[in-house]
Amino acid sequence: MFSLFIHAWTNSLILFFICDLQGNFTDFALFRLLKAGFLIRMHSLPYMYLAGVVNSFDLNRKGISMGRRALIVGNWKMNGLIEITRGLAGDILAGLTNREKKRMMCEVVICPPFTGLYNLSEFLAGSALKLGGQNMSEYTAGAHTGEISGIMLRNVGCWYVLLGHSERRADNFEDNDQVGRKTAAALRDGLVPIVCLGETLEEREQSRTLEVIEAQLSAVLSEFSASKGKSHQLVLAYEPVWAIGTGKNATPEQVQEVHAFIRKLLADALGAEFADKIRILYGGSVKPDNAEKLFRLDDVDGGLIGGASLNASDFLAIIDAYPNNL
Ligand code: PEP
Numbered sequence: 001m002f003s004l005f006i007h008a009w010t011n012s013l014i015l016f017f018i019c020d021l022q023g024n025f026t027d028f029a030l031f032r033l034l035k036a037g038f039l040i041r042m043h044s045l046p047y048m049y050l051a052g053v054v055n056s057f058d059l060n061r062k063g064i065s066m067g068r069r070a071l072i073v074g075n076w077k078m079n080g081l082i083e084i085t086r087g088l089a090g091d092i093l094a095g096l097t098n099r100e101k102k103r104m105m106c107e108v109v110i111c112p113p114f115t116g117l118y119n120l121s122e123f124l125a126g127s128a129l130k131l132g133g134q135n136m137s138e139y140t141a142g143a144h145t146g147e148i149s150g151i152m153l154r155n156v157g158c159w160y161v162l163l164g165h166s167e168r169r170a171d172n173f174e175d176n177d178q179v180g181r182k183t184a185a186a187l188r189d190g191l192v193p194i195v196c197l198g199e200t201l202e203e204r205e206q207s208r209t210l211e212v213i214e215a216q217l218s219a220v221l222s223e224f225s226a227s228k229g230k231s232h233q234l235v236l237a238y239e240p241v242w243a244i245g246t247g248k249n250a251t252p253e254q255v256q257e258v259h260a261f262i263r264k265l266l267a268d269a270l271g272a273e274f275a276d277k278i279r280i281l282y283g284g285s286v287k288p289d290n291a292e293k294l295f296r297l298d299d300v301d302g303g304l305i306g307g308a309s310l311n312a313s314d315f316l317a318i319i320d321a322y323p324n325n326l
Contacts, residue, residue, distance in 0.1 A: 067277040070295075070322050071235060071302035073132065073194060074110040074309025075162060075283075085116035089124060091312035096128045099319075106302065106322050109160050110309065114148055121157030132160030132194065135168055138181040140189070150189025161191045162304075164216070166198055166241045176219035184223040187233055194235040194281070194304065195220050197262070201242035210261055213238070217262060221269045231270075231277035236262060237304040243284025245306055252293055255282050259299035288317035295322050 080088065089110060096108060111132040112120060120131060137147035153161055163186065164179035174182075179195060186193040199212040217236070224234055238258050240250050250258075259280050266275035282294050283304030294300055302322065308314040 067231075068279050068301045070106045071279050071281060072106055072108050072319050072322065073160070073162075073237075073281065073302070073304045074315055075134065075165070075304060075306050076110065076112045076116075076310060077134070077167070077306060078113055079310055080112060080116055082116060082119055085112045086119060086123065088310065088312055089120050089129065092315055093124065093127055093129045095312060095316040096319075099316075106319055108319060111160070111162055117153070117156040117158065125157060130159045131157050132162060133158050133191075134162050134165070136161050136163070136182060136186060136189075136191070138178065138185045140185075150186050150191050154190055159192060160194055160235070161186050163193045163195045164220075165196045166239060166244060170241075176216050179216070180219035180223040183220050183234075184227045187224070187227045187229050192233055192235060194237055196237045196239050196283070196304070198239040198241050198244075198284075204240065204242065209258065213258060213262065214265060217265055218269075221266075225269065231274050235279045235281060237281040237283050238262060239283035239304060245285070247285050249285055249290055250282075252297055255294060256297045256299060259297065263299050286318060288314050288321065291318045291321035292323070
């Protein structure tokens, strides 16, 4: 029985890789094959690992072979009771299902409040829409009242976790070192951290943007290197604090300057080839009408979307704006 299972599973992988090379299938096809046919649990480590590896392949991104698959993430923040999160996730999923071809080009993740995760876990299992947490503890378990561990997030179907969002840095006094430790904890617990970096308006006006980004990133990279993280196990999000929830946009020049700087820091620390595979998202008042010009920038591999992700048609329009999805 066991050998039959292994045989079937191996065949499905071979089939998947052949199809993927032809550009006809995506990791989503793999999810369905594994889930429907071969009873691999969605939260199992081999499954997560395979999906991570697959996510690092994208021969179609902006028409060039860059090894980075676009990622669009919705951060719902502290919004949504169970019924609302279920309805919103359902609307987004229905939209993705109608975009069979587009879904192949972009990976899409939503980060609802903790209370919505369990309910959505069953609903979204094996679908094109993945779940992420908005934060996690650096600890595994124990006397940490009010905290949620990475293992708990995995247990309710999360693949990703946002770390170091500027609202947590401001409201909960999370500093660079703690965000670094949380990055190590996320890797340890089998989650892909999406680490947010960004300067305040005051720091930008003092021309300290790059210095701030460098300090934030170096705390993350020292832990990432110590954890021997792979390129598909880290996502960075540049989010200028002054552009979050304000309706103010960073200009494409400002965004590309910081993204290229982050890529250079990654190359210095991890090597150019490795750095070229790490996805860097932009976040800060991304809306359907400004998404495309931001997504077209060389070092922008997708977006972290706050307010606009609370409206299914706006979020789907942002997904449609990604160049490969046109
Ligand atoms: C965010 O919360 O990460 C964010 C980018 O929010 P908004 O899109 O509303 O600016």
